[in-house]
Amino acid sequence: MSLKDVSAWLGFAKACFSQWASRWALAAALIACLVGLIDSQPAWAQTVPEVPQSAPAAPNPQALFEAHCSSCHAHGGNLIRRGKNLQQKTLLRNGYGEVGAIATLITQGKGVMPAYADRLSASEIEAIAQYVLEQAKISWP
Numbered sequence: 001m002s003l004k005d006v007s008a009w010l011g012f013a014k015a016c017f018s019q020w021a022s023r024w025a026l027a028a029a030l031i032a033c034l035v036g037l038i039d040s041q042p043a044w045a046q047t048v049p050e051v052p053q054s055a056p057a058a059p060n061p062q063a064l065f066e067a068h069c070s071s072c073h074a075h076g077g078n079l080i081r082r083g084k085n086l087q088q089k090t091l092l093r094n095g096y097g098e099v100g101a102i103a104t105l106i107t108q109g110k111g112v113m114p115a116y117a118d119r120l121s122a123s124e125i126e127a128i129a130q131y132v133l134e135q136a137k138i139s140w141p
């Protein structure tokens, strides 16, 4: 083999190696990219400050009323003691014209009506009391 042949072979080998190496480099880059996409947030997302957790959703008083009260007080009535219904006139006559008075009644219960202190939070109870007054004002449509 002449010197020329050797250098030709070397050139060929070099070319092969560089192609092989660049292919692997490409594949490695691709894999790194994919792993990066799956594994971590993009850099710009990490610099954004975390959004503070929003406050828990306000209780939906209508849903609460339906779940806890409507079995006895559907449409503002009272299945057990008809005279103790949730119509505005009756509420006012019986001293339940204020959110506070109704909230206390719901919290402590009275007679056959159960107490809700251990089932509803104070803010839920207040929301229901408010709802009762609002509905009474419009005659429980």
Ligand code: HEC
Residues within 6 Å of the ligand: 065, 068, 069, 070, 071, 072, 073, 078, 080, 081, 083, 084, 085, 086, 087, 090, 091, 094, 096, 102, 105, 106, 110, 111, 112, 113, 114, 116, 128, 129, 132
């Ligand atoms: C098991 C049936 C029952 C359930 C459930 C019930 N109540 Fe009552 N509720 C009654 C009874 C009975 C009375 C009358 C209590 C008494 O004065 O002896 C009453 C009275 C009331 C009154 C006073 C009415 C008046 O004119 O004097 C309000 C207001 C009231 N309930 C609201 C609620 C709300 C709000 C809920 C749900 C959180 C609820 N009740 C759940 C049975 C029930």
